[in-house]
Amino acid sequence: MVPASPRTSFDDFVRARTAALARTAYLLTGDAHLAEDLVQMALFKAARAWHRIEGDPEPYVRRILYNQNISWWRRRRVPETSLGSHDHPTPPPDDDLRLSLEAALAELTDRQRTVLVLRFFEDLTEVQTGAALGIGPGTVKSTTREALARLRTLAPHLAELLEVGS
Numbered sequence: 427m428v429p430a431s432p433r434t435s436f437d438d439f440v441r442a443r444t445a446a447l448a449r450t451a452y453l454l455t456g457d458a459h460l461a462e463d464l465v466q467m468a469l470f471k472a473a474r475a476w477h478r479i480e481g482d483p484e485p486y487v488r489r490i491l492y493n494q495n496i497s498w499w500r501r502r503r504v505p506e507t508s509l510g511s512h513d514h515p516t517p518p519p520d521d522d523l524r525l526s527l528e529a530a531l532a533e534l535t536d537r538q539r540t541v542l543v544l545r546f547f548e549d550l551t552e553v554q555t556g557a558a559l560g561i562g563p564g565t566v567k568s569t570t571r572e573a574l575a576r577l578r579t580l581a582p583h584l585a586e587l588l589e590v591g592s
Contacts, residue, residue, distance in 0.1 A: 436476045439483055440469060447491060453543040454495045456532045467494050488548075492558045495540060530581035538573035545570055 444465060451461035451468075468491040472483065479486050531539055544555040545566070552563040552570075559566070577584065 436473055439487075443484060443487070444469070447487065450488070450543065450548065451491060451495070453531070453547055454491070454540055455498075456528070456539060460498075464491060464494055464498075489558065492540070492544070495536075496559060498536075526581060527584060530577050530584060533580050534573050534576060538569055538576065541566055541569045542573050 447465045447468065448461055451464040452458060455461045455464060468487055471490050471494075472479070472487045475486075476483070531542070534542070540559065541555060544550045544558060545552070550558065552566045556563045556566045561569075
């Protein structure tokens, strides 16, 4: 049996993993177009280094995805604004839970959203999250705590989902 060429291997990876990468990218960015750009950039960079990747390429590509997202949000930093007083809407019906969660996540800073996605969607530890983002575990803990507190304020009807991070 003839081994697959590096090109075939990369094409197979792209076909098999693009949807999963796109889901993560969407959660990181909160924007479908930015998520698509993020995945394309990660795959482009991975393609250039494909011949050097040993073993499972998924962690390598995901690391590119995280790092590229960090680069983007560092460049477009905007100072946080005070939450002020908000009228809280009536809790949405269960079928609107996903949309409500997306809207609440969109209110977080890019860093807060990224930390929550890596911790709770990607299921990384605090140490792994810190390593992926180039920050310390203590910063991961405090950012997680602040992000969950902000979500509790913005979307109190999502309380049952937020109990995980308490």
